[in-house]
Amino acid sequence: MKRNRIDIEGIVQGVGFRPFVYQLARRWNLTGWVLNDSRGVSIEAQGAAPNLAAFAGQVRTQAPPLAVITRFDVRDCPVEVEEAFVIRASVRDRERKAxxxxxxxxxxxxxxxxxxxxxxxxxxxxxxxxxxxxxxxxxxxxxxxxxxxxxxxxxxxxxxxxxxxxxxxxxxxxxxxxxxxxxxRLSFHDRQGRKLEVADPARHAVELLRQGRILAVKGLGGYHLVADASNDEAVAELRRRKARDEKPFALMSRDLDQVGLYARVNEAEQRLLAGVERPIVLVRRRDDHPLSPRVAPRNRFFGVMLPYTPLHYLLLDEHFTALVMTSANLSDEPIVFEDAEAFARLGGIADAYLLHNRRIHTRTDDSIARVMAGRAVLMRRSRGYVPRGIFLPQEQPPVLALGAELKNTVCITQENRAFLSQHIGDLKNLEVLRGLEHTVTHLQDILSVQPRVVAHDLHPDYLSTRFAEELPGVRRIAVQHHHAHLVSCLAENGRDEPAIGVIFDGIGYGSDGHIWGGEFLMGNAEGFRRGAHFAYLPMPGGDAATREPWRMAVSALTHAYGAEFPPLPFLAAMDARDVRLLQQMIARGINCPLTSSCGRLFDAVAALIGLRQKVSYEGQAALELEQVISAGEEAVYPFALQQGEESLVLDPAPLIRALVLDLEGRVPIGILSARFHNTLAVMVRAVCRRLRTASGLTLAALSGGVFQNRYLTEKTLALLEEDGFTVVTHSLVPPNDGGLALGQAVIAGRQA
CATH class of the missing domain: 3.90.870.30 (DHBP synthase)
Structure with missing residues (x-):
């Protein structure tokens, strides 16, 4: 007879692990016990040595489908007198690692x-x-x-x-x-929140949706606003009420066959759609789709998910090709998850409410993903993925990282794991800040971690920075935005060595006080050096330039030509006085912060070619520029790579001038867009070659929100790999600011 103690950590609670162990122990004629504790699952099993060895092997290799084992420790212990194998009551102690x-x-x-x-x-x-x-x-x-x-x-x-x-x-x-x-139980309520007595609330909801009504439906992590995606009037009314002019709506269909009626889904996308996480997946729409054109205007892709709750199946059963299933909130506000809040905030949007009386403790949005270079890449990491841990290259002290201003998430580290939170939102109002506070408290509680080191963005005015400053008894570490992007990508891929980080995004506070966003950094969690960057361009009006891309177009033209630039068609639609005012602001440096942002360069090009002069949501101009790319175009524009005082500088002036010549030659915008994207990929290769020669680094990491662009990511990846680089990219951690907290946490952990 032999007895083993087995301690298991990971996702092993609430996934059927104890009954699995119990049944396995009985199969092998073992006695002993299994229980949940604050670390995971503990087992003591006793029996013939061969049976015990087989049992331990099968516990590890045949665990339930939702289980994830991160630690499996077996040791001998004294044999006891007992007659059966039992499941004991859970034990709660101070050290919580479950x-x-x-x-x-x-x-x-x-x-x-x-x-x-x-x-x-x-x-x-x-x-x-x-x-x-x-x-x-x-x-x-x-x-x-x-x-x-x-x-x-x-x-x-x-x-x-x-x-x-x-x-x-x-x-x-x-x-x-x-x-x-x-x-x-479900209940149905009218627009004023009054409960209505209906025999079957789900069937009643289906009938109203078929009539073109808009419903607020309470789900797993919050409320959705729901409408029939084939009903153009319903979708148009939802846009009007929600004040969401153009940003695409998410869709939900019963199964892959229904999705195939309006989208072309490849094998990798099918696996992602049907996986246990059930994210929203960006898939190419069919030209002959039967849905409202207002679902995703000016977009070749639909964001689609399959049902993930029983209620979803009841709503979709034999009734709709697809339902609009968009987060219930107003612009810049977090998803609504409490009933009283829903009645107060959604009364002007929803015609009625389908809700239930199970409390949601932690609001959680749907995750968003797309397939790039054959692998899934999360654009938003939330429901289905959180709170899975991410293994770090090495153990470190516990750190709380507070993320960025946009697409905020937080991260807590525990030994060699990092726990990245669900998507919290854009920290633009107190409601989102309260969501951040709740998430920090909740993660600290379920992980039993009270970090004394807090990482935050270098920007002094971010709400997350101010939140960090108000935390008592902690050491605060400010982390440069793009350095955090680099380390986030390295950490996700289990890499710790120095790399060339190609970090392209919208805006981030730079070490020199300017706004960065088109960066080539050399380093790792220990530190970084700025090896190259895009030339600085003025942002006329500051934040206004992110909402009105035509401002960046005027800035780029001024950079390329000086005060006298060609009278392009997009300028004809602008007020001449506004254009002159912008030129004066640029000439005098009034309210024109300098930026090296690649995202702002996308804005400039989108405006120059007449695609988008104003945006209604973040990243819209860049997204639409990707949408119009003409397949098969391989030409590139010229660019300049010069040695600056401390680093290489990529000057886009030759690119802008060549693009203007194509515009004057009436080259179609699809070709213009393809050539611009091709040029960026060739730029990256040229800079990385120079930096490799100078440093010997052959590992490259691609991060930042611009690398949500599939065409650019796949083109850049191919060029770098052909040139002998080892390239790491994001997958389970978003390349945008939603993954920033991971990099912050690892960097701060090295300094703790």
């Missing part, structure tokens, strides 16, 4: 029961088991047990209790387990 599973889509077994008239959970919108259902959004503490979730509000009925306590049941210790007799 990881919570992300929220997970409804599994096939539950789905079959949902539509089986003979099943007691027929059409029950909260059906779940240990393999699926809500997790992170309902967890209030660890260990992951029902009293530490918002399901504590719903005592189990006798039938559900029997399942919960039966180790052979798929619902053994499924913490959200419930049925219509004891669990959460």
């Amino acid at each position: 990881q919570i599973s992300p929220d997970t889509f409804v599994c096939d077994d539950c789905l079959r029961e949902l539509f089986d008239p003979a099943d007691r959970r027929f059409r029950y919108p909260f059906i779940n088991c240990t393999n699926c259902g809500p997790r992170y959004t309902i967890v209030t503490g660890v260990p992951y047990d029902r009293p530490h979730t918002t399901m504590r509000d719903f005592p189990l009925c006798e039938d559900c209790r029997a399942e919960y306590e039966d180790p052979s049941s798929r619902r053994f210790h499924a913490q959200p387990n419930a049925c219509a007799a004891c669990g959460p």
Whole structure:
């Protein structure tokens, strides 16, 4: 006889791990016990040595589908007298390392029961088991047990209790387990929030959606605004009420066959759509699609997701090609997740409300992804992925990193893992700041980490910086924006050595006090040197230049030609007095901060070719410039690469002049866009070659929001790899500012 103690860490609570261990132990005729503790799962198993070895191997290799094991420690312990293998009550201690599973889509077994008239959970919108259902959004503490979730509000009925306590049941210790007799329930409310008595709230909602109404529907991590995507009047009205003029709406369809009616989906995109995380995936739309053209105006792609809750399946069952399923909020505000807040904020948008009485503890948006160079890249890391840990190249002290101003996320490190939060939003108002505060507190609680080192952006006026300054008893470390991008990419890929970081984004506060955004950095978490950057251009009007790309076009023309530049068509649509005023501001340096931003160069080109003079959402001009690219065009424009005082400088003036010549020659905008993108990729290769010669570095990292652009990313990646570089890019961490906190945390950890 032999006895082993097995301690397991990772995502091993709330995923059916204990019943799996219990059944495996019985199969191998072992005695002992298994329990949840604040670190994960602990096992003591006893039996014949060969059986014990087989048991331990299968625990590690045949774990439940939602489990992720990060530590598996086996040691001998004294043999005891016992007769059976049992599941013990959970133990809570001071050291908490248990990881919570992300929220997970409804599994096939539950789905079959949902539509089986003979099943007691027929059409029950909260059906779940240990393999699926809500997790992170309902967890209030660890260990992951029902009293530490918002399901504590719903005592189990006798039938559900029997399942919960039966180790052979798929619902053994499924913490959200419930049925219509004891669990959460749907309710339907009118525009004023008054509850309406309807026999079946889900069916009533479907009928209103078919009539063209707009509904606010409470989901896993917050409310969605929902409308029939084929109803042009409904979609137009939703845009008007939500004050969202052009930004694409997310869509949801019942299955891949329905998605195929309006989009062309390749194999990699199908796997991503149907994966357990269920993100919104950007897929190319069909020209003959049956949906409203207002779903995604001036865009070749739709953002699509498949259902991930039972309620979604009930809404979509045999009724709609697709539903608009967009986050319920007003511009620049976080997603609404509390009922009273929904009634107060959405009354002017929704015609009615479909809600439930299960509390959401942590609001969580949908994740967004696209496939680039054959791999999934997250644009927004949220539901389905959070709070999975990211392994770091080495262990470090606990650090709290507060991210950036836009697309804010926070990050907490624990030993050799980093926990990046869900998308919080743009820190432009107090409501988003409160979301940041809640997320920090929640992550610290479920991880049992109280960092004494706090990293924040170098920019002194960001709300995240001010939040850091108000935290008592901590050491604050300011991290340069683009250095954080570089290290975020390296850390995600498990790399620690110095690299050439190609960091292209919109704006970030530079070490010299100017606005950076077209950077070639050499370094790693230990530090960096600026090897090259785009030439500085004035941003006439400061932030106004990010909302009105024509300002950057005038700036680029002035840089390329001086005060007298060609009278291009886009200028004819502008007020001549405004153009003259801008020229005067640039000449005198009045309210014209300097920027090396690649994102602002995209804005300038989009305006120059007449594509976009004003934007209604961040990154719109760059996105639309990518959309119009003509396939097959390989030509490039000239550019200048000069040695500056401390680093190389990429001057876009020759590019701008060549582009103007093409404009005057009436070259189609699709070709203009392709040549501009091609030029950027060739620029990157030229600079990286020079920096490799000077430094010997052969590892290149691509990061920053501009590398959400698939054409540019794939073109740049191919050129660099052909030239002998090893290139790392983002995948599970966004290349945009949503991944910035990871880099901040690793950099600060080295200085702690």
